[in-house]
Amino acid sequence: MHIVLDLHDGVVTATRIEGDGATGDAAQLDLTALVEFVAEREAAERPRWVWANTRQWYPRLLAAGVRVERCVDLTLCHRILRRSALTAESALARGPESAWDVASSALIEPVPAQSPALFDVEVPATTAGLDPVREFEAQLAAVSSAEQPGRIRLLLAAESAGALIAEEIRFTGLPWRADVHDRVLTQALGPRPAPERHPAKLDELATRIRELLDAPALNPDSQPELLAALRRVGLDVASTRKWELRELQHPVIAPLLEYKNLYRLYTANGWAWLDAWVHEGRFRPDYVVGGVVTGRWATSGGGALQLPKNVRQAVVADPGWKLVVADAAQLEPRVLTGLAHDRAMADAGRGRDLYDSIVAAQVVPSRPHAKVAMLGAMYGATTGDSARLMPRLRRAFPQAIALVDHAAEEGERGDRVMSRLGRTSPPPSAGWRAVQQRASEPGATSSDERRARSQARDWGRFTRNFVVQASAAEWALCWMAETRLRLAALNGRSLSGAPHLVYFLHDEVMIHTPEQFAPQVERVLHDAARAAGELLFGTFPVDFPLTVATVDTYADAK
Known part of the structure; x- marks a missing residue:
């Protein structure tokens, strides 16, 4: 049994939806009575609460000491159902965009095709004024008409449970000792600096970096200035990323790497972070x-x-x-094992470290090689040890590697792939398709073809990993x-x-x-x-x- 909660003009309407989907009685409550109502129904019936957005409803209940067992988060479920290949033929998926699409848009499209695994995050829009009863009925219809309703139903239940967990974590908070944190910062950076000043350790390192680069006015926080200074002393660098700097030989590299590590600590988890995020002995993560x-x-x-x-x-x-x-x-490797039903890989990981077992079977010479090879299989590495070891991994675990290879091929064609429970990858952008189309036209140049192949491989690497990472999630x-x-x-x-x-x-x-x-x-x-x-x-x-x-x-x- 479900109870749908809707808030309008300060009045909550609680509508019963029976197990067969039939709409039952509706009660109207003020916000004060809501807490008592939910507590009573939870104890008596343990319903699945249906609301537009867990974050709008659950904190009020938690603050009053009321915890619910189950819910349906309509915004999260709407986003899944609109995009899943399992429900692609449903009226909900085929209909025009609605206010629910705006409300459930916690994601935006991926960044350019060369790095499709990176995504920006937006906070979900308000769901005020939407009709949760009608939306819930549409979602029930979409699930019942799905190719495999059990899969998508489990995904929706898990996603909604995740919403409850995220709010409970935010409510209880992670125990945090501000005095210990301050001590860590002081030991690493020196005493807390005055506003607009850098810590003493960063100033010392900055001075040393300027001396070694003979650049007295250098701001080491400025990438263009730092790049120019490094090149002036004969270092051939394309960026100031730490992995690239580690490959260089020069006295400035050690203090520069230390500066970067400490600067990251200072800016990401320094005293300003402590002031903003830790209160009354708790850090309250703001999960999306x-x-x-x-x-x-x-x-x-x-x-x-x-x-x-x-x-x-x-x-x-x-x-x-x-x-x-x-x-x-x-x-992720174990999830891949289950996805592919690869019994050889399942045997290798049963009751023991999977990577050690791969070494024991003489597939690769060492545990680091096993890890690199497996990550390369899931992320589509094409160079280095990962690529060199791939044929061995393919012979040892043909079903697992075939599954991710197939997912990559689907992506390269511009098709979508699915997780175990039905979460579906986004299609490539219109720009991506335009590049592929241009390469197939009669007047296409070799440059057009190279660009199309490169972008197709990039998207294939994304879909290769999507099936595993999404199923692991x-x-x-x-x-x-x-x-x-x-x-x-x-x-x-x-x-x-x-x-x-x-x-x-x-x-x-x-x-x-x-x-x-x-x-x-x-x-x-x-x-x-x-x-x-x-x-x-x-x-x-x-x-x-x-x-x-x-x-x-x-x-x-x-």
């Missing part, structure tokens, strides 16, 4: 569910997905509590959703005083738990990982082992 086109999460502020190792010292459990940190070992969503439900069973459904999720990073989760529950939390994480694998791949024997650590501080987890 499905903020990347593959379904991975993004953040709209705070940089929760890029916490450097030294800053992790500040993530400290409360007294009497522990942090249980778990990450899925070699998640689905596994992670199912893992978190299962973990959340199982944690609730340990000590009631309240977030207060009970184990709860406080952090998520692609294939890693963190639970903040009273110390006495830590062993049970570890078992929950392992059980939830197995359940997530079964949800996606049924009885196919692919393992999803975890590395789990119970610690006092995040820095000790790895």
Whole structure:
């Protein structure tokens, strides 16, 4: 049973939708009565709450101490259903753009074709004034008419569960010691500087860099100035990226690399970040569910997905509590194993490190080679060790490599590909298609053809990785959703005083738990990982082992 919530002019309308899709009674409530209504219905019926946007509804409930088990986030689900190949023939997918498309547009189209894996993120638009009952009925119809309704239904449920988790993490916050963070910064950078001034360590390094480059007026934060200064001393550089600088031999390289590392710490997680994001002992990540086109999460502020190792010292459990940190070992290769039903690869990873098994089978000479080869297979590397080792990997795991090869071929033709549960890649841009068309015309030049081949290969690398990364994101969503439900069973459904999720990073989760529950939390994480694998791949024997650590501080987890 579902209950659809709609807010208009300060009045909430709660409409029952029965299991067969029939519309039932509707009750009208003021915002004060909403909390009590949801609490009563949740306890009595455990419905699936349907609302336009979890972020607009759930924080109010959490602040009042009300937690819900399930929901349907219409904006997130709308975006999936409009784009999925499984629902492409539905009225919802074939209809003209509507206000729901605007409301659900947390993503924009990818950046130019040479790097299609990068995506910008926008905060979802307001959903005020939309009709959630009508939209929910349209979504139910789209799912019921899908080629494989079970797949897309699971994806929608997982995505909506992710929305609940993101809001609960933001509500509870990640425990954070501001004094420890300040100590880390002071040790690395020197005392906190006055406004508009750089820390002492950065000033010292900048002075050293200027001396070594004989450039007394150089601003090392300016890439054009730094490039010019490096070239003046005879260094052939195309950029100031760290990986390129490491290849150079000159006395300035060591202080310059140290400057770049410390400048990144200062600007990304320095004192200004601490003032803005840590309050009352908590950092509250601002996650964007499905903020990347593959379904991975993004953040709209705070940089929760890029916490450097030294800053992790500040993530400290409360007294009497522990942090249980778990990450899925070699998640994407194992997801590829399940997608391809490659039994040889499943056997290699069963109960052991997949890369070590590849070495033991004499496919490649070392573990680093195994990792490079596997990443190259999933990301489409065409040069270096990855390309050289690909034939060996193809012979060892033909089904897995054939799957990503096929996805790349689809992309090169301009076709779309799907994740395990039906999330579908975007089509290439009109500009991309124009380049391909131009290369096939009678008057095409060799330059036109080279450009078309290059862009086709780039898009093929994107679709090659999409099928794996998007399916891995689905596994992670199912893992978190299962973990959340199982944690609730340990000590009631309240977030207060009970184990709860406080952090998520692609294939890693963190639970903040009273110390006495830590062993049970570890078992929950392992059980939830197995359940997530079964949800996606049924009885196919692919393992999803975890590395789990119970610690006092995040820095000790790895």
